[in-house]
Amino acid sequence: MAKSTLSDLPTLTEWLKAHPGEHLLPAATVAREAGIKEATLRAYAGDSIKAAVTSRLRPAAKGDFNGNYWYRPEDVEAWLEKRAASKQLCRRHMQAIHWRKKRLPIQGNTTHDHQD
Numbered sequence: 001m002a003k004s005t006l007s008d009l010p011t012l013t014e015w016l017k018a019h020p021g022e023h024l025l026p027a028a029t030v031a032r033e034a035g036i037k038e039a040t041l042r043a044y045a046g047d048s049i050k051a052a053v054t055s056r057l058r059p060a061a062k063g064d065f066n067g068n069y070w071y072r073p074e075d076v077e078a079w080l081e082k083r084a085a086s087k088q089l090c091r092r093h094m095q096a097i098h099w100r101k102k103r104l105p106i107q108g109n110t111t112h113d114h115q116d
Contacts, residue, residue, distance in 0.1 A: 006045060006059065012070055015061035024060055024070035034080060044079070045069065055082040 015024065031041040044057045057079040059069035 009062045011064045012061045013064050025073055027069045030071050030076050055079055
């Protein structure tokens with residue numbers, strides 16, 4: 001997929017004429033499949049932190065009248081796999097940080113306190 005700005009995307013009609021026999025998935029379907037909102041899905045398309053941390057999902061075309069994004073099925077499938085792997089890696093990293101913290105004894109009234 002060519003690296004281009006989102007404003008340079010072809011319309012859905014132009015894309016379908018250039019790629020006969022292929023189909024695209026609408027943003028609503030991709031978001032539903034990923035279990036996220038469409039606004040969150042749009043964040044993965046641009047240069048946001050969310051896209052940089054996981055993986056970018058560049059749309060193939062934009063809607064003719066409404067400007068909604070359309071995605072290639074193979075790109076969506078690869079993105080879902082990368083997103084799941086990235087989430088698992090982040091989860092493991094956060095757990096490792098949590099368990100590496102030095103455990104301090106609880107301060108206050110304990111049975112080991114010595115009173116004079």
